[in-house]
Each structure stands twice: as C-alpha cells, then as structure tokens.
Amino acid sequence: MSKTILMTTAAATAALLAAPLQAQDDASSAFEEAIGAPQPVTNYPDPWPLQNLIEDGVLTVGTTGSSPPRTFVDPNSGELTGSYVELFEKLAEDLGLEIEFVQLDWAGILPGLAANRFDLACDGASWNPERLGSDQFLMTSPTGLNATVGITTSDTGLTSFDDVASGTIGGVRGEIYFEGAQEALPDAEAVDFPGLQESLLGLMNGQAEVIVMNLSNALSVMEDSPMAEDLVLVGPALEVFPQSLCVNPNEPDLLVAVNTLLGNYRADGTLSELIGKYATSTAEVDLLNRIGY
Template sequence: MLKTGLATSALALMLAAVPALAQDAAATAFEQAIGAPQPVKNYPAPWPLKNLIKDGVLTVGTTGASPPRTFVDPATSELTGSYVELFEKLAEDLGLEIEFVQLEWAGILPGLAAGRFDLACDGASWNPERLGSDQFLMTSPTGLNATVGITTKDSGVTSFEDVGDAVVGGVRGEIYFEGAKKALPEAETAEFPGLQESLMGLMNGQAGVIVMNLSNALNTLEESPVKDQLAMVGPALEVFPQSLCVNPNEPDLLVAVNTMLGNYRADGSLSALIGKYATSTAEVDLLNRIGY
C-alpha cells in the first residue's frame, strides 16, 4: 500500500506539472514568434480626430518653465525640452501641425477644462482626483517621478525631518508642493509662480527648502548657476507615475496618444528623448515596475 500510495502521489505530481510545462513551452514559443518589443503599425495615418480645437492642428499647453522637459533656450529664445520634442513627435506621427500655448502651471488644467488646448501637461502626477476627473483625461504613463526638495548646503537640512521652522516653498498649484503641505502640516509655506522664481526665493531667504519633482531637482543640481551652493532634500515624500493630459471632449485623441506612447516605449524613442536632455533615463526605463 505504501508503494502504491507513493506511486499514485508521484503520478499526481507529474500530471499536475504537465499544464505548467505546457504553459511555459507555449509562452516561450509565443515570445520567440513575436521577437523583440515592436511598435503597433496598424493605425490610421493620418489619424481621424473629430474634436480638435483647430482642424489639422495639435494645440498644446505648456509652461515652458520646467527644465529639462520644457523650457525656453536662452541662446535661441525657442521653446525646447524633452517633452516639447515629445509633443512635436506626437503631432507629426498623427499627421498634424503643432501650436504651443505657453502659460503658468496654475492655468494648464483649467485651460484644458475650458477647451483651450487639445493636449497639455509635461508630466502630470497621478492621484485619485485627477484620474477620476471629468475636466481632463490622463494618458498612460510617460514616466515615474518623486517629490523631493532643494536647499542650500549651509541650511543644515538634509531630510524633510530636519525642516523644523524652515519655510517650505514651491510652485503654486503643483501637486508636489500640495503634497508637501499635507506631509509637513506644521511648516510655514511660500508660493511662487514658477520653478525659477522658487529657486530665487530659496537663494534670497524667502524659503529654506523648495519642493519640486525629482526630474526638475536633478536638472537644477546639474544646470543651475548656483548649483555648487545647493543640496537635495530627501528621501522622497512620494513616488508616482506621470502622464500627459487630454481635452475631456477628445477621447479619440486619448486613444491615439496612448497608441503612440506605447510605440515610443516599445521602440525606445521615449527613453531616447528623455536621455537627450537629462542625465538619466530611469524615469522611463522603470515604467515596467508599474506594468508599462
């Protein structure tokens, strides 16, 4: 009986393993058949988009004040950056001309809701309110980001736990700043209209720490004229995916943009655009950690 029992158990284990082995073999064959990641090719060209603000034109709202994603090149006075090029690539691949509308961040999301742009946001962070909003639509992620701070090296602040009575500054309306207010409810705060103004506020003593996203912080520490006086404040208060935002009346544009973004992730062009302006492409390369 013992031998029979052992044989039966062994047979049961072997039979149970067959489906798993078959699945592994099928998965391997499927992967080999498909090959390396590749973009989707069967999409309309040009893509028929029904509710654009202007026929044949992709109207994009951007701050032009969030390097390295969007900024004005001081040498040419032209709008440039990784996300400016991303918007231009989207327009080209969708068969559209492009027109930028430059304004402060506080006006971007209301501008979408009011129908001023088709597309906007050089990386809007996800939260329940935004994902569930009827004022705009959010695309699939274009990158990961995090809330960090910048301070002066002589401030004595090395982490958010050291903030104490230091004034915490940030850009008016940005989710990173709003999140920092909630995380540091006792801190006095100072609002600024843009990133450069907040950095000036730090240097002239209006704020002891300025809050921003990690992408902007790394660029500031790399490119700012006063970078030798600056230090990072961490660890990050929050880590989150970011995406572009679409006019709520243009669900067909959302489908088109999501298709293109999937292609850019597959063929490496999204990572290449980020790497052209930033010291790291980790924000794109790590999207697979959240299923993209």
C-alpha cells in the same frame, strides 16, 4: 500503507499542477521567440480621423515652458525646447498635424483643458485618484516615473525632510509634489510661488528653507543652475508616482491616438532617446516596467 498512498497522491497532484504551468512557460517562451524584439503598432489610421480638435489640422498644446529638462525656453535662442516639447512635436508629426504651443503657468494648465483652450497638455502630470477620476481632462498611459524631493542650500545643513518638519517649505502653486509635501509635513510653514524659477529665487532669498519639486526637475537644476554648487538634494523621496500627458475631455479619440503612439515610442526607444537627449539619465522611462508598463 495510507501514508504511502497519500504521498503518492500528493506527488501525482503536484505533477499534474506543474505540467500545465510548464506548458504555459514553454508557450510563453515560444511566443516571445516568435515575436522577437518589441514591435511598434503600424496598422493605425493615417491620418488619424480626429473629430474635436480646437483647430482643424492643428494640435494645440498647453505647456509651462518652465520645467527643465522637459520644457523650457532656451536662453540663447529664446525658443521653447526640451524633451517633452520634442515629444509633443513628434506626436503632432505622426498624427499629421501642425503644432501650436500655448505657454502659461501650471495653475492654468488643467483648467485650460477643461475650458477647451487646448487639445493636449502637461509636462508629465502625476497620477492621483482625483486626476484619474476627473471629468475635466483625460490622462494618457504613463510617460515616466517621478518622485517628490527637495532642494536646499548647503548653508542650511538640511539633508532630509525630517530635518525640516517644522521649518519652511516652498514650491510651485498647484503642483502635486508641493501639495503632497504639505500633507506629509503639516507642521512646516508653506510658501507658494508661480513657477520653478521664482521658487529658486525664493530659496536664495531665504523665503523658504527647502523648495519641493519632482526629481526630474531637481536633477536638472542641480546640474545646470548657476548656483548648482550651493545646492543640496533633500530626501528620501516623499512619494514615487507615474506621470502622463493630459488630453482635452472632449477628445477621447485623441487619447486613443496618443496612447497608441506612446506605446510605439516605448517599443522603438524613441521616448527613452528624447529623455536622454536632455537629461543625464533615462531611468524615468526605463523603470516604467516596475509599474507594469
């Protein structure tokens, strides 16, 4: 009798718990059906009242111009181009601003924001605790996912980071991927370079066995570089991380504006379209939902 009562009580309790959950599922489905496809936000200020721009009416952007396919100099036209160059231009247009690019090495980008040299920067800065908590710059919502990999030449016979545990690794000075690889491979000798092209030259000259970089850059190099046939991808990835743009710390209003527009570009497909225009895959955008974006 007691067993029967307990079983009946348990069944009733389960039914009572399930009912609210079913109601929630039904409500969620109805809500999604009512809204339909992702809807960009349209009721924002136009023009946006930005108070602390470096120059009134101008969005000043710091970029390396040496991180293909996101930002690079077209060898035929000599013009700055790339998916993130177009993203910066789109942001400026939608904010009702002219745009001015300032080119400099990566090592000067974040200090340049802190020194009030530009309003917006970073061709996808990787998240870490120090950057997210910094008072030297602000980080936007993610624009993509990336990963730390390496590139080597086929004659080294290397295919994984385990193979280079005590070898020589190279990378761009100040880049988080290179710094992370040095921590992951403490016995490896490290050689730093001012930029991506210099690091690739160092690889060909034998200054480093493996050049560490983000996966986006690595895929671009292996597709477009004149020496692509001699290059091998080194993995698996040491780290996977979200990346974003960086905003001048004196301009929290610009952060709000940029985050609003980035959300729109995710919703209406603009961000994926810009990435796909210059890269073979849009996975870095498509997989943002894996981290809740």
